[in-house]
Amino acid sequence: QVTLRESGPALVKPTQTLTLTCTFSGFSLTSTGMCVTWIRQPPGKALEWLARIDWDDDRFYSTSLKTRLTISKDTSKNQVVLRMTNMAPVDTATYFCARYRVIRGADSYFYMDVWGKGTTVTVSS
């Protein structure tokens, strides 16, 4: 069974750096096609994709947040860490991690098939 669980501080102050950890089980981030991605959702608003890290250590970031985000993985611990610098109240949101599977071939596609429950982060002084 594939599971993912987000963890991190519930409250951060403006200008601080947020560090979130996604701990997963049931798959290996060293297997071809396996990736982990982060998505956030401000209260009452839509989902927003943030970042992704792949089995081969490729990393991709939202163009609008690229300068503030760093994603990394520790395959021995089955963890993916997302860091977001210079936090502001507009970054208040629920942050989700999800498994992202890439299927390559004549017809390439992908899907985010299993999500964590999310962790709520409030940015306030």
Added chain:
Amino acid sequence: SYELTQPPSVSVSPGQTARITCSADALPNQYAYWYQQRPGQAPVLIIYKDIARPSGIPERFSGSSSGTTVTLTIRGVQAEDEADYYCQSVDITGIYVVFGGGTKLTVL
């Protein structure tokens, strides 16, 4: 920036058919995906590759694609289907994930 456009809300009576659309210029070249998000819960993948249904998703959920619009159809809507529905795709590079603004389905 690349955007996916969904109607903010759709309302149907139980047993009827709900259709939720998602439009974007790049959709003919990229697959679309649909997620259901009930209040206070994480999104759940219900359609991938425009029309495919993951195992465990009821057959009343189906997807279709025509030109720059993809559609999620829910036949025989049930009270438990009341949720937010998000379409998702990628931009022309195939890398950057984009979500629609979400559609709130209300079961009257």
